[in-house]
Amino acid sequence: MRGTFLCHGIVWNAAGPRLALASPDGIPAAVDVREGTLLGFRILEAGRFCLGSHRVQGPQARQHVPCPLQVPAERGGQCINCFLNDDLRFLHDAHRSGAAPEGLRAYLAQPHWLYVATFASGTSKVGTASDLRKRLRLAEQGAVAARYVARAEDGRIVRVLEDMVSQQTELTQAVRSAAKLTGLQAPRSLAELDDINADHARTVRNLLARVELEGFAAVDQTWELPGPGRRVIGSDSRTAYPLELAAGTHGLLLEALLGSIALIRTVEGGPAYLADLNGLKGRRIELGPYQSQLPPVQVSLF
Template structure:
C-alpha cells in the first residue's frame, strides 16, 4: 500500500480499533489519517521551517465534552516552543489543564464534562521491564495502553472521575515509586532487545499487586480496586518475536526515508528497508510535530551499517 504524495504537518502516531495510523494535517487545515498497516510504504522527507526549526506547533485543543475534542491549528504556523506548541497555543489549550486539575480545580466547562466520567488507573510495563502508572478515560481504556506501547499491563482501580484517578496516580508515584512517563525513544529502543514475555508479565504482575495492596488501605472515596489484565494487539507478537532486529540507524525525524511497515507496538514500527535484509525498529514518535513531504524517497543506510549487514 503506497501513500499519496503531499505536504503535511504530522500530529504523530495514534491508534483506533482498526489499528495504527499517522495523523496528518494538510496546509489548508484538513485532517487525514494514513493507515500504518502491514505492507504500507512510508516514504517521506522532513521539511524544516524557514528558521530551520524541525518541530512545529500543533495548535491547541478545545474539549467540548467527554467524547469531543476540537483541534485548532496554530494561526501563525509557529515553531514549537514548549513540547509541541508555541506559547500562544499553549495558553489557549484546554487539555494542558487536565494534568493538574485535581490540585488546581481549574477546568473549562467542556473539560469538566470529560472529567465527569469513570477513569481507570493502570500499571504498564515496556519491553525492557520499565514500568509506569497511568490513567485512561473509560472510553479509551484499551486504546490508551495500545498507544502507550505497553507490552504487559493491568488495570488496578476504577475511579468515579478524572480527578480521583489523578489523586491515586500521584499517590502511587509517591508511595510505590512508579513514574508517570516513559520516553517514546526508550520504549522503542527496548523493543530491539526485549525481555522474555513471561518475565515482563511477572514484573507487571508484581507491581500491580503491590499497588492494589496500597490502594486497599486508603481512606479515599470514589474508587474501587480492580484486577483486570490488558490484552495487547496481535501484531505486537510479530515485533516481540522478530529475530535479528536492530534499531533503525537513522533519525526518522530528520532527512529522508522509505520503509515498509511490518507491525507496530505503540509508535514503534518494525520495518524493512530496500537493500537490506535486516529488520529495523523505527521510532515513529519522532514524526510528531514535523512537517513532511510524502513522496518518492529512499533510506540511505550508513556505510558502516551496510557493511555489517
C-alpha cells in the first residue's frame, strides 16, 4: 500500500493487529502488522493531528467521523470541537454522572469484565473490557499476564468496581506506553510476572467478596498471552529503536507485536529493536519504500 494517511495507531481485531489509517478525505484503511510485514513510511508534518470523533449506536456499531477541520490535536488526540462531539467522552464517567448518549447506553448495557493486567516490568493495573472484546482488549493493552476477576451485568457496574479497586489497592487504572516500553527493556520472567498477577488478582477477589453491590459475580479466569507477545518478551533484544518515529523516514521489518510495541529490524538479519508503533498515532505519514537511516555505532577501543 502507498499513499498519504493520518495514522490512528495500532488496533487489534480477530484477525490480529493492524495499523489503522485514514486517507486525507477520511476513508478508513489499514496495514496488517504481522510477522514479515515491511512497513516503510515518512513523516509528512511535525506534530499530531485530530483523529476525529465517534458516534456509538450500540455494542457492535459505531461510526467514526473525521475531523472536519483537520487541525492539530489539542486534547487526547482530538481538537476541542471533535472532543465535545465524541460519544466516547462520556464512557468513563457515565457510571457517576448518569449522562450518556442513547447509543453509548446500549453499549454499556452489555456484560463487562473486570481484569487485573501485569506488564513486563511487574507494574499492574485494574481495567475493564466489554464482553465482545474480552480477550482482544488485553492483547491491545500489551499485558503479559492477566486474570479476569469479575463479570458484571453492564458497563456501569464494572466501572463502579474498577473505581473501588483502584481506591482500596495499589492498582492503578492506567499504565503509560513509555513505561510498557521501558519494562520490555528489562523484563521480569514470565513465571515471576504470573505470580505477581495472581497475587493482585487474589487481593481483588478478596475485596470483591465484601462488596455489597448487586449485578456482578467474582470469577477466576486466566488470560493467555498470544504467541506474538511471547516472541517479543522472549526475544534477546532489549534495545529501543534508536530513531524518533515522529520525524524522518523509516523502514521497519516487523517480527512480532506485544500490544503496540513491535519487535523490528531495519534490514533482514540485522539487529532487533523494540519500537512503540503508537508513536505514529495522530501523525500524517506517507507509505512507501522508505528506509531507516540509523546513526553510526561508536565502537570503543578499550
